[in-house]
Amino acid sequence: MTSPSASNGVTDAIWKLFASIQLTIALLLSLAATSVVGTLIPQNADPAAYISAYGETLFRFFWVLGLFDMYHSWWFQVLMVMLAANVIVCSADRIYAQRRILLVRRPRFQAERFRKLPEREAFEDDRPPSELQGLYAPVFAKRLSAVQVEPTDAGFLMFAESGRWTRFGVYAVHFSVVLLLVGGLIGSLFGFDGFVNIREGDTVQQITLRGSGERLHLPFAIRCNDFSVSFYETGAPKEFRSSLTLLENDREVLQKDIIVNDPLRYQGISIFQSSYGSVPSEEAVLSFTSQATGMIYRREARIGGDIVLPENLGVFVLRELRHNAMFRGRSVGDAFIGTLTPPEGEPEEIILPVRFPTFDRMRRGAVVIAVDEFKERFYTGLQVNRDPGVWVVYAGFILMLLGCYVTFFTSHRQVCVEAVRRGAKTRVSVTGAANKNKPALMRRMKQLSQALKESTSP
Amino acid sequence: MTSSLILSSVTFIYGFAGVLYIFAWVFRKPAVGRLGTGAALIGLIGNAAGFILRWVESYQLGFGRAPLSNLYESLIFYALCITLVYLAVERRTANRVIGAFSMPLAFLAMAYASLSPNISDRIQPLIPALKSNWLIAHVVTCFLGYAAFAVAFGVSLMYIFKRQAEPSRGGQMPPVETLDELTHQLVVFGFLFLSAGIITGAVWANSAWGRYWGWDPKETWSLITWFIYAALLHARLTRGWRGRRIAYLSVLGFAAVLFTYFGVNLLPGLHSYQSTGP
Ligand code: HEM
Numbered sequence: 264m265t266s267p268s269a270s271n272g273v274t275d276a277i278w279k280l281f282a283s284i285q286l287t288i289a290l291l292l293s294l295a296a297t298s299v300v301g302t303l304i305p306q307n308a309d310p311a312a313y314i315s316a317y318g319e320t321l322f323r324f325f326w327v328l329g330l331f332d333m334y335h336s337w338w339f340q341v342l343m344v345m346l347a348a349n350v351i352v353c354s355a356d357r358i359y360a361q362r363r364i365l366l367v368r369r370p371r372f373q374a375e376r377f378r379k380l381p382e383r384e385a386f387e388d389d390r391p392p393s394e395l396q397g398l399y400a401p402v403f404a405k406r407l408s409a410v411q412v413e414p415t416d417a418g419f420l421m422f423a424e425s426g427r428w429t430r431f432g433v434y435a436v437h438f439s440v441v442l443l444l445v446g447g448l449i450g451s452l453f454g455f456d457g458f459v460n461i462r463e464g465d466t467v468q469q470i471t472l473r474g475s476g477e478r479l480h481l482p483f484a485i486r487c488n489d490f491s492v493s494f495y496e497t498g499a500p501k502e503f504r505s506s507l508t509l510l511e512n513d514r515e516v517l518q519k520d521i522i523v524n525d526p527l528r529y530q531g532i533s534i535f536q537s538s539y540g541s542v543p544s545e546e547a548v549l550s551f552t553s554q555a556t557g558m559i560y561r562r563e564a565r566i567g568g569d570i571v572l573p574e575n576l577g578v579f580v581l582r583e584l585r586h587n588a589m590f591r592g593r594s595v596g597d598a599f600i601g602t603l604t605p606p607e608g609e610p611e612e613i614i615l616p617v618r619f620p621t622f623d624r625m626r627r628g629a630v631v632i633a634v635d636e637f638k639e640r641f642y643t644g645l646q647v648n649r650d651p652g653v654w655v656v657y658a659g660f661i662l663m664l665l666g667c668y669v670t671f672f673t674s675h676r677q678v679c680v681e682a683v684r685r686g687a688k689t690r691v692s693v694t695g696a697a698n699k700n701k702p703a704l705m706r707r708m709k710q711l712s713q714a715l716k717e718s719t720s721p
Numbered sequence: 722m723t724s725s726l727i728l729s730s731v732t733f734i735y736g737f738a739g740v741l742y743i744f745a746w747v748f749r750k751p752a753v754g755r756l757g758t759g760a761a762l763i764g765l766i767g768n769a770a771g772f773i774l775r776w777v778e779s780y781q782l783g784f785g786r787a788p789l790s791n792l793y794e795s796l797i798f799y800a801l802c803i804t805l806v807y808l809a810v811e812r813r814t815a816n817r818v819i820g821a822f823s824m825p826l827a828f829l830a831m832a833y834a835s836l837s838p839n840i841s842d843r844i845q846p847l848i849p850a851l852k853s854n855w856l857i858a859h860v861v862t863c864f865l866g867y868a869a870f871a872v873a874f875g876v877s878l879m880y881i882f883k884r885q886a887e888p889s890r891g892g893q894m895p896p897v898e899t900l901d902e903l904t905h906q907l908v909v910f911g912f913l914f915l916s917a918g919i920i921t922g923a924v925w926a927n928s929a930w931g932r933y934w935g936w937d938p939k940e941t942w943s944l945i946t947w948f949i950y951a952a953l954l955h956a957r958l959t960r961g962w963r964g965r966r967i968a969y970l971s972v973l974g975f976a977a978v979l980f981t982y983f984g985v986n987l988l989p990g991l992h993s994y995q996s997t998g999p
Contacts, residue, residue, distance in 0.1 A: 284959045288952045295948035295977075302938040302985075334936045447934070456932065495784075495846045503849050523849040524929045535931040536849075648931045656933060660920045667916055671909045 281352035290346045297342070301333035307474070347444050350437045358434065365430055370409055370677075372422040377679035377694045382705060384712040385692040392418035392682040392689050398718040399680065406711065407678065418682040418689065425676050430698065432669030435662050442659030449652030455479060456650075461487040462542055462642040466510065470647045481647070482530060484510040488518075490539060490641040503536050505643040531649050538644030547599060548636035549615070551576070554629050561635060564601075576630045577605040579613075590614055595622070599634060674700045678711060691715065724775040725835075725842045727767055728797055732831040734764035735800065739828050742820035746893060754817035761804055761824055768801045768831075775844065784846040789860040793842050796834035798860065802868030803827040806907075810872055814903065818894045822875030855925035862921055863943075866914030867978050870950070873907035874975035876900055877968035884965060901964050904971050905957060912950050919943050942981035949974040 280286055304325065305312075313331060314322045329336030358365060388395060396412065396419050403410045407423035414420075457470035457479055466486040469478050488506040495501050502522055509517040509529055519527045526535040551560045553574050562570050569580040581601045588598035595616040604610040613632055616622050620633040678695040693712045697704040738760035745754030775788040775797075788794040807823040834840060880900040894900065922940070923933040934940065953970040956962040 284955050287955045288959075288962075291948045291952035291955070295945045295952070298941050298945050298948070301936065302941050306936065334941075497845065499845065499848055501846065501849070522852075524853040526928065526931060533931050535929070537930060646931045650932070653927065653933065657924070660923070664913075664917055664920065667913045671913060 435666030439663035446652040446655030728771040735828040739824035800830040863918030869911030877971035946977040
């Protein structure tokens, strides 16, 4: 393999190395082997978690090798860049070496080469070659390109070909690999990837970037009008829906409901539904049932606020909302925690599980307290990102699939028909060559010779 | 569910087909091999019928969706693809020994789906993350690719076996050159579909989560598989890498397929079929 740019020894050697398929195999298998490591070691976790899992020494060792963010480590990137260089150099080298096959307008046929080919179909015809030539020309023209005719002593030779362009299929595949890497690079240089949690009713303009944890100011603000989650009867989630409004300088510019798989896109920035949660509600409506009179008193309570109960039952203070509260070692789910201070006696801690309104009866106190109304306030978890490289990547995807199809299932074929007059008959033989997929070539040759046999003057 | 019933009987039909193919090969009874083909065909029809019926049943339950959304359903579809690819190969090569190395794989996929206590055959509605038109494109392309790799694995085993066995056993197999060529063609087919599977997955991830690639373990393992088969295709283009080494690479590639499919659920990530979040 030589190339026009390889002028001296060292560049020549480097060029040769990067033009070799051995390097390709080595690189592909190395990428496969090293990628395994990153799936065994959880990526981008907390350093403290790593130290407790692997110990101090191993942690340092892994850290130096970049194994905790392996796919962005320098050595993994070097492997990828080498693969890209390998593809580019190898393709350039081969296109240069094959330029006389790939880039000619009018291919030259050599009759001798075709006469030696084993792949052939033959038949006899009563009509003379001169007549057949006129009949065959349109059959050829219909199916093939670059048709050429050459007279011989006792007849004629007719050549044609198809699918020369398919030889470029493999270079399309290789170029697509370069597009994928370039698209990825554009994304990581000029894009961002962040997330933000917005409570219902709130408006935010800053998001947190993944990885670095830095804050980013968006060119617009996002308001979450409403979040809802619905469930199937089985209890599995059915839909997560956020109603969002985008604002520029306090002016509403866009309003859309987003669900998983249906994001919002504005000014090149995409907003995706990615998670949700509920924020501890500050308020609840509590009911106080006096055991002495049977009267029920309903009161709105806020965390931290105190309620003076009628009938001299004491003072109640709502302290906090506890997720997964425990009672005697059992979980009772979300529960409010409060303190009841009777007129005489010690303050008492009260647990009010949201799901069990009769829970407090167990205490057998003078007043039974229950959570009557409790409105959860959701926040929506949004993924916010911008990736200007995605179109380059998508172009690479399409090119790769088309290129693979062309490379694997199409071929460059050449056929040669020779007609020779022998006595009262004309002997016609059809031979062909293809750069791959010989069975398909044989089928095409059969079809062609059938069409030639049946060709009659109009 | 009627579909589950049909599908469990398909398990036994596939197992029976595999036994017939192996019997025909070991005891050199071509007639038994033809019976094997019959059984495989009946199994295929039952498999397809069960698949379609399950689709219909999901509509009757009120949340119609393609039956491609959990481990049970994907295994059913995988067995369908393997049998389909194998029967196509049998038609082209007119050799039934390949069946002895392929149909047991279809049987194992079905058996794992029907018999494993950890796999539920209940028809569940789709969780939000799976509600996408890309789901069908992604699963169909991936599993056609995996199926071609499975049959390629069987053919590669035959290659390795034939190279080592005494001629009498290997004699009914196609010549090693044909096995080598067949492995290549199946890998080519699988590679095209695996590429399409990874690409549709990436496009889907981009429309659901806003990133086409996130190095999550399932994604990474599919890429590892892709690297191995890409290496195989290139290895075949250089001299000295025909035959046995290609067969070993094909076995390695199929091991990676299996890990992508099953092993990854042991690792943390978004893709495992049990996950419920978006
Ligand atoms: C991930 C990256 C790559 C992919 C996906 C890829 C894909 C392909 C495919 C699908 C083929 C056709 C194989 C066949 O016909 O069986 C091919 C052929 C080839 N590839 Fe690659 N390739 C990659 C990287 C490379 C690299 C780095 C080189 C550099 C040496 C290379 C050199 C070749 C050559 C020389 C051929 C044969 C072309 C021919 O038949 O004329 N490939 N490649």
